[in-house]
Amino acid sequence: MKISINKNTLESAIVLTNSYVDKKDSSNIASHLLFEVVEDKLIIRASDYEIGINYKIKKIKVESAGFATANAKSILDIIKSLNNEDVVLETIENFLFIRQKGTKYKLPMFNYEDFPNFPSTEGKDKFDIDSSDLSRSLKKILPAVDTNNPKYSLNGALLDIKTTHISFVGTDTKRLAVFTLNKTNEKEFNLCIPKKAILEMQKIFFEKIEIYYDENILIAKNDNFEFFTKLINDKFPDYERVIPKNITKEFIFKTEEFMDALKKINVITEKMKLNFHKDKLVFEGISLDNMEAKTELEMELNIDEEFNLCIKNKFITDFLNSIESETFKLSINEPHMAFLVSSEELQTVIMPVIL
Structure with missing residues (x-):
């Protein structure tokens, strides 16, 4: 096998395929990438047996077809170190040579026939x-x-x-x-x-x-x-x-406004108490070393009795980061029970925490 390929093109493909290899055991062939040259294509295969990819790079300069393997981390480190010019990959006996002008690397290969098979779509x-x-x-x-x-x-x-x-x-x-x-x-x-x-x-x-x-x-x-x-x-x-069916209270909040208040509490603690008053919503957090943060949003909540929810901030933040709408709904049955946040097609059930 002998090919010439642009360094950046090869690097992008190797970065992508590195996520699929076995990183725990370098003696396992699944820690290697398999390179296959067919006609004018380079196919890079990676698999840890649980997940795998064949990534194709087209229209490369091919002198001879064939196969090669290389340790995924080693070849990535090598390619990253090279200049943005064409790179030559060539197999000689049981070694893969990587060349660029006056620079040369020699890597040992495994037997490509031992590489994990890729499943077929037949019968699926x-x-x-x-x-x-x-x-x-x-x-x-x-x-x-x-x-x-x-x-x-x-x-x-x-x-x-x-x-x-x-x-x-x-x-x-x-x-x-x-x-x-x-x-x-x-x-x-x-x-x-x-x-x-x-x-x-x-x-x-x-x-x-x-x-x-x-x-x-x-x-x-x-x-x-x-x-x-x-x-x-x-x-x-x-x-x-798990999704609450009996809802006794529903509130509509502005996404950006709620997120801004949440960020202020996040500065000192990962949990907060959300206090519902008739004319405002109060965000309150206390850290383990007794730092306190409090911010409030003035709004009419139309409730008969004040109450609070104890929440892990990340759960609400993840939900808000996943929606595009300007508002979202918070639905509650009882303050000590799981509550629901929802926006269009996304809904998240969240368990209260103990502060």
């Missing part, structure tokens, strides 16, 4: 959804998706596909976010996508793609890449039971 159902809708919907609920939870399903987002809509759901047990995408579907099914996969999907799901799935794998592909992720088979909690 097609999931008809616009890639930008999928990416945007997942992004809305991503902050609520947990990490390293013993309940494996909570480390991913549920796609609950109905004939009239799709509910995108994420929870870390302290809050639950649900985004509803109104879309007709031929049949009802559900998928649970791991959080790591969702993070990578945000980087590439902005072009027209085809998506295939079965009970274990989701595959997305177009002319520029092929992506796969294993799905989570653990049963997701019944999220509809």
Whole structure:
């Protein structure tokens, strides 16, 4: 294999594919990138067996086709150090040589035939959804998706596909976010996508793609890449039971105004007490070292009795950062119970905290 390629083009592809490799064990071939040259294309493959990508770079200068592997971190560090000029990649025996003018690197390779196989779309159902809708919907609920939870399903987002809509759901047990995408579907099914996969999907799901799935794998592909992720088979909690049904109080707040007040409390503490008075809303926070912050918004709340909510600031901030509307709704049953914030298709159930 011998090719010449622009340094910045190669670097961008290697940065993207580095997220898919096994970073824990450098002796594992999954810690390497696989380079395959076919006709005038370079295909860079990366996979840690749970998630993977084939990324294609077209119209490169090819002297000879073939395969190579290289440790993902090592080749990224090398390419970053080079100047913005063409780079030559060449395999000689069991080594990959990287050259640019008077600079040369020599990297050992693994046997490319040992590299993880990429799953096929054969026999898999097609999931008809616009890639930008999928990416945007997942992004809305991503902050609520947990990490390293013993309940494996909570480390991913549920796609609950109905004939009239799709509910995108994420929870870390302290809050639950649900985004509803109104879309007709031929049949009802559900998928649970791991959080790591969702993070990578945000980087590439902005072009027209085809998506295939079965009970274990989701595959997305177009002319520029092929992506796969294993799905989570653990049963997701019944999220509809968590959403409060009996609402006794509803308030409409201006998004920007509420966020500005919240930022003032965030300066000293990550939790706050939200005090509801008849003619104002008071934000109050006390830090562990007894620093205090207080700010208020004058407004008519039309309540018979004053009360307060104790809230983790980040939960409200994540919700507000995920909406575009100028206002949002806060719905309460009892102050000590879970409450609901909502705006258009996004709603988040939040558990109060103890200060």
